[in-house]
Amino acid sequence: MQVANSGENMDFSGINLFGLVKKRMAYLSxxxxxxxxxxxxxxxxxxxxxxxxxxDFRSMVASESSLKTNLETTNPGxxxxxxxxxxxxxxxxxxxxxxxxxxxxxxxxxQMMKIAENNIDYQTATGIYxxxxxxxxxxxxxxx
Amino acid sequence: MGDIKSGLYIAGAGIKVQSERLRVIxxxxxxxxTTASKPGGTPYQRKTIHFKNELDKELGxxxxxxxxxxxxxxxxxxxxxxxxxxxxxxGYVLKPNVDPVVExxxxxxxxxxxxxxxxxxxVTKSMLNRTLDLLR
Numbered sequence: 018m019q020v021a022n023s024g025e026n027m028d029f030s031g032i033n034l035f036g037l038v039k040k041r042m043a044y045l046s047x048x049x050x051x052x053x054x055x056x057x058x059x060x061x062x063x064x065x066x067x068x069x070x071x072x073d074f075r076s077m078v079a080s081e082s083s084l085k086t087n088l089e090t091t092n093p094g095x096x097x098x099x100x101x102x103x104x105x106x107x108x109x110x111x112x113x114x115x116x117x118x119x120x121x122x123x124x125x126x127x128q129m130m131k132i133a134e135n136n137i138d139y140q141t142a143t144g145i146y147x148x149x150x151x152x153x154x155x156x157x158x159x160x161x
Numbered sequence: 162m163g164d165i166k167s168g169l170y171i172a173g174a175g176i177k178v179q180s181e182r183l184r185v186i187x188x189x190x191x192x193x194x195t196t197a198s199k200p201g202g203t204p205y206q207r208k209t210i211h212f213k214n215e216l217d218k219e220l221g222x223x224x225x226x227x228x229x230x231x232x233x234x235x236x237x238x239x240x241x242x243x244x245x246x247x248x249x250x251x252g253y254v255l256k257p258n259v260d261p262v263v264e265x266x267x268x269x270x271x272x273x274x275x276x277x278x279x280x281x282x283x284v285t286k287s288m289l290n291r292t293l294d295l296l297r
Contacts, residue, residue, distance in 0.1 A: 042292075043164075046163065046164040046165040046168075046288065047164045049164060049165055049168050049284070049285065049288060050164040050165070050167050050168045050171065050222065052281075053168040053171045053172045053175075053278075053281045053285065054171050054222070054223065054224075056172065056175060056274075056277045056278055056280075056281050057171045057172055057174055057175030057178075057224065057225045057278060057281075058175070058212070058214055058225050059175070059274045059277060060179075060182075060212060060270065060271075060274055061212040061213065061214055061225055062211070062212070064214060125273060125274065125277045128277070129277060129280055132280070132281060132284050133284070135284075136284045136287060136288060139288050139291060140291055143291040143292065143294065143295055146295055147294070147295060150295070
C-alpha cells in the first residue's frame with residue numbers, strides 16, 4: 018500500500034488518529050510482505066527468517082515525518098530504490114526453535130502464527146479507520 | 162507495488178518453486194527402477210533441486226527462485242540379476258540411487274511448504290479485502 022504524503026487531498030491526517038492508523042497499516046502491510054518472504058523461503062538453504070522491528074507508540078507519535086521518501090517510478094522500466102522501499106527497519110530473527118541441516122532456520126508454524134497475528138492487527142487497524150470515518154460522517158450530518 | 166500485493170507475488174513464487182520441486186520428486190520416484198539398456202550404461206541418476214533468494218527487479222523485493230536442478234552423485238545400487246539386459250560380466254545390474262523413503266519425506270516437506278504459501282495468499286487476500294472495505 019502506498020502511503021500518500023500527509024495532508025495532500027483531504028486533510029484527514031491532520032486528525033492525529035487517522036495519521037496513526039495509516040502508519041500502523043503501512044507497518045503491518047510491510048510486515049506481512051516480510052513474513053510471506055519467510056514462508057516462501059521455508060526450504061531455501063541458509064535462509065534466516067526476518068521480522069520488522071516492533072514500533073513503539075511513543076516514537077510513532079513523536080515523528081510524524083518518519084516515512085521516508087521513495088524513488089519515483091514514472092515508467093514501468095524504472096527500477097525501484099531498494100532502501101527507499103523499506104520504510105521500517107527489518108532485522109534477522111535472533112533464535113528460532115530449530116535449524117534444518119541445510120542451515121535454514123524458518124519454522125513454518127511460527128511464521129504462520131505471526132502472519133495470523135499480523136492479520137488480526139490489520140483488521141483492528143482497518144476497523145478503527147472505519148469507525149473514524151463513521152464518526153466523521155456523523156459530524157458532517159450524514160450519519161444514520 | 163504495495164507491500165500487501167507484493168506478499169501475493171512472494172507467496173506465488175514460493176508456490177512455483179515448490180511445484181517445480183514436486184515435479185522433480187515425481188520424476189525421481191517414477192524413474193526409481195529405470196536401469197540402463199545395455200551393460201556399461203548408467204541407470205537413472207537422482208535429480209536434486211536447489212533454491213535461492215533473488216532480487217526481482219520488477220517487484221523490488223527478493224523472491225525465491227529455482228537455482229539449479231542438479232544430479233545426486235551418490236553411488237548406484239548394485240543388484241545381482243544375471244538375466245537382465247544391462248547385467249555386467251559378473252551378473253550385477255546398476256540400479257538408480259533413488260531412495261523412496263527420502264523422496265516421500267521430501268514430498269511431504271514440499272507439500273507442507275506449498276500449503277503454507279497458500280495460507281499466506283489467503284491471508285493476503287483477506288487483508289486486501291479489508292482495505293477495500295474502507296471505501297464502503
